[in-house]
Amino acid sequence: MAVGIVGWGAYIPRYRIKTREIAEAWGDDALRIRDMYLVEEKAVGYIDEDPVTMAVEASRDALTRAGIAPSEVGAVFAGTESKPYAVKPISSILIDALNLKRQVYSVDMEFACKAGSDAIVNLMGLVKSGLIKYGIAVGTDSSQGEPGEHLEYTVGTGAVAYIIGSTNLVAEIKHTYPFASDTPDFWRRDGSPYPVHGEGFTGEPAYFRHIIGAAKGLMEELGMKPNDFDYAIFHQPNARFPVRVAQMLGFPLEKVKPGIVVDLIGNTYNASALLGLAKVLEEAKPGSRILVVTFGSGAGSNAFYIETTDLLPSRVKLARTVGEMLEDKVYIDYSLYLKYRRIIRMIHG
Amino acid sequence: MVDQNLSVPKYWRKIPQYYRLTAVKCRKCGRVYFPPRAVCECGSREFDEYELPRRGKLIEYTVLRSVTSDFEKQRPLAFGIADLGGVRVFGQLVDCPNPDKLGEGAEVEVVFRRVKEDSDYGIIYYGFKLRPVKGCW
Amino acid sequence: MHNSALGYINGFAITPPGRYYDKGYRELFAEVALKALEAAGNPDIKAIYVASALSELTGEQLAIGNVLRDYAGLRNIPSIRIENGDGSGGFAIMTALNHLASAGNGCMLVVGVDKPHEVISLKQNKYASYLLDSDYEAYFGATPVALAAIMAKQYMRSYEYKYEDLATWAIKMHERGAKNPYAYFKRAAKLKDVLDSELVADPLRLYDVSPFVDGAAALVLCSKPNPNDLAIGVINYGFGASNSYFASRNDYTVLSSVVEAAKAVGPLENFNGVVSVHDTYSIFGVLALEALGLCKRGSALRLLNEGYFDQGGRVMVNLDGGLKAVGNSMGASGVYQMAGVVMQLRGDKPFNGLNAESAMVEDMVGVDQESVVFTLRVVK
Ligand SMILES: [Zn+2]
Numbered sequence: 001m002a003v004g005i006v007g008w009g010a011y012i013p014r015y016r017i018k019t020r021e022i023a024e025a026w027g028d029d030a031l032r033i034r035d036m037y038l039v040e041e042k043a044v045g046y047i048d049e050d051p052v053t054m055a056v057e058a059s060r061d062a063l064t065r066a067g068i069a070p071s072e073v074g075a076v077f078a079g080t081e082s083k084p085y086a087v088k089p090i091s092s093i094l095i096d097a098l099n100l101k102r103q104v105y106s107v108d109m110e111f112a113c114k115a116g117s118d119a120i121v122n123l124m125g126l127v128k129s130g131l132i133k134y135g136i137a138v139g140t141d142s143s144q145g146e147p148g149e150h151l152e153y154t155v156g157t158g159a160v161a162y163i164i165g166s167t168n169l170v171a172e173i174k175h176t177y178p179f180a181s182d183t184p185d186f187w188r189r190d191g192s193p194y195p196v197h198g199e200g201f202t203g204e205p206a207y208f209r210h211i212i213g214a215a216k217g218l219m220e221e222l223g224m225k226p227n228d229f230d231y232a233i234f235h236q237p238n239a240r241f242p243v244r245v246a247q248m249l250g251f252p253l254e255k256v257k258p259g260i261v262v263d264l265i266g267n268t269y270n271a272s273a274l275l276g277l278a279k280v281l282e283e284a285k286p287g288s289r290i291l292v293v294t295f296g297s298g299a300g301s302n303a304f305y306i307e308t309t310d311l312l313p314s315r316v317k318l319a320r321t322v323g324e325m326l327e328d329k330v331y332i333d334y335s336l337y338l339k340y341r342r343i344i345r346m347i348h349g
Numbered sequence: 350m351v352d353q354n355l356s357v358p359k360y361w362r363k364i365p366q367y368y369r370l371t372a373v374k375c376r377k378c379g380r381v382y383f384p385p386r387a388v389c390e391c392g393s394r395e396f397d398e399y400e401l402p403r404r405g406k407l408i409e410y411t412v413l414r415s416v417t418s419d420f421e422k423q424r425p426l427a428f429g430i431a432d433l434g435g436v437r438v439f440g441q442l443v444d445c446p447n448p449d450k451l452g453e454g455a456e457v458e459v460v461f462r463r464v465k466e467d468s469d470y471g472i473i474y475y476g477f478k479l480r481p482v483k484g485c486w
Numbered sequence: 487m488h489n490s491a492l493g494y495i496n497g498f499a500i501t502p503p504g505r506y507y508d509k510g511y512r513e514l515f516a517e518v519a520l521k522a523l524e525a526a527g528n529p530d531i532k533a534i535y536v537a538s539a540l541s542e543l544t545g546e547q548l549a550i551g552n553v554l555r556d557y558a559g560l561r562n563i564p565s566i567r568i569e570n571g572d573g574s575g576g577f578a579i580m581t582a583l584n585h586l587a588s589a590g591n592g593c594m595l596v597v598g599v600d601k602p603h604e605v606i607s608l609k610q611n612k613y614a615s616y617l618l619d620s621d622y623e624a625y626f627g628a629t630p631v632a633l634a635a636i637m638a639k640q641y642m643r644s645y646e647y648k649y650e651d652l653a654t655w656a657i658k659m660h661e662r663g664a665k666n667p668y669a670y671f672k673r674a675a676k677l678k679d680v681l682d683s684e685l686v687a688d689p690l691r692l693y694d695v696s697p698f699v700d701g702a703a704a705l706v707l708c709s710k711p712n713p714n715d716l717a718i719g720v721i722n723y724g725f726g727a728s729n730s731y732f733a734s735r736n737d738y739t740v741l742s743s744v745v746e747a748a749k750a751v752g753p754l755e756n757f758n759g760v761v762s763v764h765d766t767y768s769i770f771g772v773l774a775l776e777a778l779g780l781c782k783r784g785s786a787l788r789l790l791n792e793g794y795f796d797q798g799g800r801v802m803v804n805l806d807g808g809l810k811a812v813g814n815s816m817g818a819s820g821v822y823q824m825a826g827v828v829m830q831l832r833g834d835k836p837f838n839g840l841n842a843e844s845a846m847v848e849d850m851v852g853v854d855q856e857s858v859v860f861t862l863r864v865v866k
Pocket of ligand 1: 375376377378379380389391392393438
């Protein structure tokens, strides 16, 4: 049974802040910051946006593109690491916001930035087993970056949703491959407002080892080489890492570039690589072969081999595109950024 | 126990309206009501649920600067009236820093947003808002 | 001619509106209730109607009647609290008149009392938002002024007025308040003051908004006039309502509930005398004049600017300065309006020399929810 993507939807908030603006506030060298991360600007959710609201927006567009009735959905899984409630699911809010039926498997998933892709893998299993017809996988985050700390330069805001099923596919997910280990490169303790990371330790032993492990494992199992793929999309904590991991794996720059969005919206965590995939789906021709490798700190990766179908091009314009949302922007200054992201410390929220 | 200042049931039972703009349509004459009503102008009391379209035209707006205690940190608040498929709906107007730049009948889309929250400990209230598709900056 | 009126106002009293940090609901109530009863010759009272919008919200008091009565020493008289937002006063008067009609004789005490200044302004705004549809308007953060602003915008656009035209309302009300010892704002305002004031909800500025005030006003309504005093009778009243959900009204340049109430009270085109309109916001004062049928739709602001509604004219509007200058005492405001026109009909200071024989009072709930319009006359 062929399983894959029936529809997709993305959401990027309208507000942006330039990394230069943040650097000026903290007295950092803006050019050096840009050189380190290659992130020009990042998306900032308005004061009333959170992973729930963005998940709803992305999922609505995904349903529109899939052209299916909400009642046909049998499962909704939300991957996030910035839940507005520590206890109370995003997925149940999605049920009512999307008008899904009550008989829906629903859960929020957490594995740093990887959970959204785990939602896809889990839904593939449910579809293959015949337990559900369609499922919605969401990756959504408006994660935290401590003011004045380097994460602040890259932490973005966004969401993406995929309808997984076995009929009317726009892209078939032909293979998956996981790679995970206990590697504490980045974490946020319970009750703590901001994550902590190991700087350089997030690189070789974490990001690169896991992505390469998953990508190589997948290609070995399939007997494929970088040449066999038209696109390669990797998790994007900044714009340097995905380019470098592509080089290490032997993918040329032109196959990686179309799936990079971090330079314009920042790292959207659970949406990151999957938003890159959404952008690629907007331009890919039928029969395109795509490698997607996600990464979540702590640490693990999921690699996907995806092949687009003839149905893809006709679905692109049915909803808001990543391309349009990247253009639809309003710049704000650092003070509005602090207000919108509710970073100003107040006695009462 | 943390004091709850806002009512959860009052919010919960309106979720179809707040999340999806679920209106009612008269079975007899076809009139659509948002918010829902118990009795139609035509006298009928039989309705079907009917979701309003999520795109429409802005009729009028204002920007409120003197807000209520629940919205102090969200001010100023822009409000608009939109025509959604012939039904007029009132809501917050968001993502529009300069609404005076909007043309007459500007296109708006219905979006899902946070409305307010009950301090740092209580429930978060979600609901629809109106967002100009383009043209307000 | 005793049968020509629904009731007579045999006594009244008002407290100068203000911020009474040193007085609560009971103190303000007792002050005006006792004065009004005394003015009416201390008649037997059949019932006390308490108009209050905020007694539980700012006074943290339900069943307020007995607390007020006990403090004022009024024994064995049933009390009925009337709550219909900032229209509570008018609706209490209407209910007391109905009671009078069913009783056939006797007197009723109507007291409007509210204390918005028990709480801070953000809370006042929140309680004002309760005047709207709680589930579908206030939920989203709307307050009455936001809807009034939308009406002002639509009205000004439809009839090609500039904001400067609307500012005249505030200027005239301040001018009248400056002469009224019972006004909260006793200072005249210039156009520049209005234009420089902060935007509350564009186009409405601070000067377009009536200020919240603590206040109390009382009336003694009787089936027969006081033989020792000028007989002022409530001749008729009319009620009207509009759609509760603002957006669904489609025409935002008319106060439909006032139109309906005016229709119910009878033809008013030829009315001459004093008029009191419920100008919570400047635009509501303007729109009320049109809704009452005192002028054509779209013409009120032009006529106001031409001085048509000033003292000395056929229709003299808000000679006390309206809610704009007297203040918005919420549930008490309608009783203040009624007391105001009684003073004007009596020619009490500072209204001496008016020689008006008829009066009209328009009280409205929230943003055109429900309205009641009264006509009064000096009965000879
Ligand atoms: Zn009907």
